[in-house]
Amino acid sequence: MIRVSHLSRTYTLNGQTVPALWDVSFHIARGEYAAIVGPSGSGKSTLMHLLGCLDSPTSGSYHLGGADVSRLPPGKLADIRGAQIGFVFQGFQLIPRMTALENVMLPLLLCKTPPAERIARARELLCRVGLQDRLDHKPAQLSGGQQQRVAIARALSRDPPLLLADEPTGALDPQSTADVLRLLRELHRENRTVLIITHDMQVARQTKRQLCIENGRLIRDSCTQNDKFSSQM
């Protein structure tokens, strides 16, 4: 699903070059459940932006689903993003004046899905995340955990094979955190590739594999022991 090879991203600020990500190589198979973990400033968001086709590398290559996406123009990257990647963010990023149903329908509206199909799909997804009785609530009328479940339903609206979640539980209490992580694990079991970006090792250990980033470098790539992973199910 994901193959990055000698990937680097440097930023230039006031004539100074900041190497935010340096010579990172790894492979993530279709259907994997993994975490990218590291301290603040280690380069996680930089990597997430590259993997999410929101940015292009300074050097190295990125293949997504077999296609080289390292040097595509922004318009092409946007098409790939829309069709292949669902995003979940720490701050949910829902549209405040829209209901849960409208938020989930929005990506379908943007890709011109017919109205009846849009409504049916959004309803189905909100049921899927346990919010069938909250369809007409606006974000401010929902709890944090419920808002994140709406955001997950929205991320699934175009049925992407890859889900990228940047600190998805960062703003949640322990119960909502557990709910969201259970949901992400279920989505992985349904054969989606799920990647969580987090600074929290506790959260990272809920996945099957941890890619640890420090100072822009991949310093460790380890698997959760089977017994540990299964005991959390």
Ligand SMILES: Nc1ncnc2c1ncn2[C@@H]1O[C@H](COP(=O)(O)OP(=O)(O)OP(=O)(O)O)[C@@H](O)[C@H]1O
């Ligand atoms: N646009 C930019 N211009 C210059 N430097 C940047 C830019 N974005 C990030 N950096 C630098 O790149 C490094 C990696 O930043 P990044 O945002 O990827 O870290 P992070 O691991 O996501 O941190 P956090 O956990 O705090 O979100 C940092 O040293 C940061 O200062």
Ligand SMILES: [Mg+2]
């Ligand atoms: Mg970050």
